[in-house]
């Protein structure tokens with residue numbers, strides 16, 4: 673089945689602490705159905721001191737989020753929408769927005 677959400681899409685988070693926030697999909701981890709989304713699901717990681725010149729620090733980084741927890745933001749109607757697939761006359765399969773019916777690809 674073709675992917676509903678792809679790299680560089682804008683998605684909106686539907687659940688959890690980041691609910692309602694939007695970000696761009698930075699990468700898709702296909703084996704686990706998870707996405708890395710810019711600025712979403714940030715976790716603090718403690719980086720230990722490795723040598724005297726480098727202080728230990730806490731860095732924030734994105735943690736993958738399951739694709740079922742996000743919805744694609746449609747570029748036409750600017751809403752988090754459900755995505756459908758449609759086959760064009762030339763055989764290409766494109767995504768479309770189930771809210772405004774516009775093609776997304």
Ligand SMILES: [Zn+2]
Nearest residue numbers: 746749769772
């Ligand atoms: Zn739309």
